[in-house]
Amino acid sequence: MALSSLLTWRVKRLYYLMQRVAGSVVQRGVQGTAARIAQEFRQRTAQLPVLALEPLEESHAPFALPTHDAPRVSVIIPVHGKLSYTLACLRSIARHGANAPFEVIVVDDASPDATASVLSEIAGLLLLRNASNLGFIGSCNAGAAAARGSHLLFLNNDTQVTDGWLDRLLDCFEEESNCGLAGSRLIYPDGRLQEAGGIVFSNADGWNYGRFESPEDPKFLYRRDTDYVSGASLMIEAELFQRLNGFDARYSPAYYEDTDLAFGVRATGKRVIYQPESVVVHFEGISSGTDLRAGVKQYQLINKTKFAEKWKDALARQPAAGSSIESAIHHDGRPHILIVDALTPDASRDSGSLRMINIMRLLRELGWRVTFVADNYTASDREIVQLGRIGVHALCKPWSPSLARWLAKERDSLQAVLLSRHYVAAPNLGLVRRVAPRAKVIFDTVDLHFLRELRAARHTGNRAMLRRAQLSRRRELALIRACDVTLVVSPVEQALLSKEAPEANVELVSNVHEEFGRRTEFAARRDLVFVGGFAHPPNVDAVQWLVDEIYPLIHGLRPEIGLHLIGDIPAAARPNLTKPGIQIHGKVEDLAPWMDGCRIAVAPLRYGAGVKGKVNMAMSYGLPVVATDIASEGMQLRDGENILLADDAATFASAVLRLYDDELLWRRLSDNGLDNIREHFSFSAARAALRRALPETDTV
Structure with missing residues (x-):
């Protein structure tokens, strides 16, 4: 390509991107626009997933959707034309299904194409037809009124679902206390991340967290509370939706209704949760375009004003416009703890891993934000998902900076650091004290290594092992005295330390187990x-x-x-x-x-x-x-x-x-x-x- 042609293409691309950013729901001024442009020009990386998408064809090959007499979830899809996208969406649902019983309701909002006639031939689909165009909000509320499920899942017709899309959203309501609303991780068709939950700033601007970044980055792979989740794929209990009177009609025909719903849920004392394990591909802009000056998209700015008026008091507690994204995503005031252990825990590997996982579950339950890093700075995809499932952010290569750089960045957000095992605590204690001096340092012994080594030496009669055990004793006791709190798993070890290091603050946190019960006689x-x-x-x-x-x-x-x-x-x-x-x-x-x-x-x-x-x-x-x-x-x-x-x-x-x-x-x-x-x-x-x-x- 000639240089002049290449420059012309770049200029046109730049102009297109600026229009796209200007028309996005996630405006934040010049700084945000520049960031978006930089993100768009990033090379597609090898880590991005290869997505198997349904073809966008209007030819109607027969297929059927699952049906259930007593659906637990009602999937509600409002449509206005764009038949090829609707068919691809429905085919993806038929292909991936779900473990939970569900029904699919399509609300045809007076489509100008053959939507009604084609969709009426799909077995298992409940098709509702609006006599006149009600817009996105009116169609969603109409679908909810006809739903039989205890949970409603609102899904855009320009989406395609993946394995676990529905069941993982349900997990939030079963596993997270006080969950009121849950939303999916949204991916662009080219594999880039579109949204990992949303932030709302005090001026009512919104920001789709993680836009254009890699969806495989662990910072987007853990459950967490968020300000709002996109209406492209969100789940809510039917009873709560009805109590909130559905999507607020003041935002008709569309825009800000999902953010408003999230604020309404939070106002009831319930939580809005981002669920990364529910992955939905979203062809953003297909339904309403991207031009703020035309069509439905123009209501984005109009409805922002309405939203700001309605939620004036709540917005005063949101982060100020211009705040850094990383600080804004965690503006809820939860205390933050870093845990450093030898390896990323795997419950199937050893009992120490199970104990650590359950301690992190308890920390989250107690209101803490938990970040974990292994001493070798590695974590497998499986381990990242395991931790993400309990709401823990895993730091690891190649995504995270060095521990020293991360601590320097997060020093003001950290209330505590837990160092697990003496051979992990020893080399990291000085760094933590120097870089994050205000953080309380907790030393988790897992077990007293010197005691185990002493017993092994006596069992084998090995004098060299006995000398090593005595050296371990001196080092481990020095660590115990240098840390603010020490955790032991056994009352025997707690009693031993009361004699060996009486000045130390020692707490008993033993193994933590669920009670599965006797299931076979x-x-x-x-x-x-x-x-x-x-x-x-x-x-x-x-x-x-x-x-x-x-x-x-x-x-x-x-x-x-x-x-x-x-x-x-x-x-x-x-x-x-x-x-x-x-x-x-x-x-x-x-x-x-x-x-x-x-x-x-x-x-x-x-x-x-x-x-x-x-x-x-x-x-x-x-x-x-x-x-x-x-x-x-x-x-x-x-x-x-x-x-x-x-x-x-x-x-x-x-x-x-x-x-x-x-x-x-x-x-x-x-x-x-x-x-x-x-x-x-x-x-x-x-x-x-x-x-x-x-x-x-x-x-x-």
Whole structure:
């Protein structure tokens, strides 16, 4: 292309972009316009997803939509012409479906094309026809009046849905306290992000957060409260929608009605939540164009004035126009905590991960904004989604700056920093104190490493290991004294620190478990299960002892009793563990089949520290446990009441065989084990401890 032609194309493109930005709902003056233009000229990156879209063809190949006698969700799609987009939208719904029962209602707003005749042939579709043009608001309200579902999902006809689009929005109402409105992550057809929730400034201007950026950036992949979500895809309970009298007719025919609805929801005390796992492709501008001076689009400026008048008092509490986007997106005043751990937690990997995930869930429940970073600054896509599902922002390569740069940027927003494990806390404590001096520093030991090392040294008689343990003790105690609060998981360790470091502020935050309950009874169960990965040395020793000395005594008398080994067991270690009756499953995504199907969990640990998640996990399912004394330490357990204890191979095997055939004993241990979880390892117990450990804030 000649230079002159290239410049002409650039100028035309620039002019087009300026028109597009000027006509957008997200104006913020010259600074915002410049940012938008810069974003448009960015190269499309390799991280952007390849979207499989339905073709925009008006040819009507027969297809049907799912139907249900009792739909839980009513999907309401207002249309005015643009038949090809409507058909593609409906085909995407038919293709992806949903787990929840739903119905689809299309409101034909006096379309000038063949919309009514073509859509009337689609099986499973409820088609409503307005006698005259009512506009977007009137059509949405008409669809809501005909809806049967307990939840309404308003969807533009210039959208296409993806897997999980509907079910993930429903998750917000089931998993987030006081959710009133939930909205999707909107993607452009070329894969760029269109909206990750919206910000409203004090002058009533709006901003679509993340516009033109990569939808794979973790800062857009976690659930959070937001000022509003786009009406292109939003869900609300039908009862609340009716209580708010639907979309306000003062904004007819369209524009600002979704922002107004969000403010109305918030005025009732309920929350507006952005849900990144609900992904919807939106062909923005197809329905109403982009020219502020013509058609329906001209009502954007008119309705902004109406919105400003109606919500004058609420807008006074919104961020000022010109505020930075990153500060504005978190203007709700929630206290902010950074958590640094060795690895990004994965609940299927180890009990420490499960504890950390549940602590972060509790922090969010207590009103905190949570940011997490692994010491290696990495996180898999799966781990990012796991954290995003509980409302946690994961910092990781290549998206985030270095920890030092991030701390310097966020220093004024941080009320607390939690450093997990001594080998993570030691190199990061000085940085945190220097860059974010006002943040309260919490040291989460996970377990006292020096205590575990001392016990391992005594167990093996290794003098070099004993010297390393003594060095670890000095370093770990120094960290405990240097931090504002220290968390331990066991009352034994809390008592130990009261002697070793009496000046330290030590709180007990043990393992945190849901109570799954006993879902299978004694007679329907069989076999034994051990859970524990080889990344933890005590597990390596325990499995070898179990396989070499304990299980052969059981198998010799009762060969029908199998043993299941679950955990990250490397291939090189498996040949030594492969013996008759033993099944090695390795790492599994879900422990429930073994927790519900096995008759006994075994925990033959001979050294270690802290509280053993494998014991807690089994008891949370009502699965009785045979364990050593060290495996039961710090858990308020009593032999014969809620656990069976044994410290040598013969006694351990005998206890397993006794319990395997004694249904009354089995049931007593099951019931009392569940009681132990409720009393000592529940969310309520951890919540109270976290409240004591965290700094006082206005929102907690």
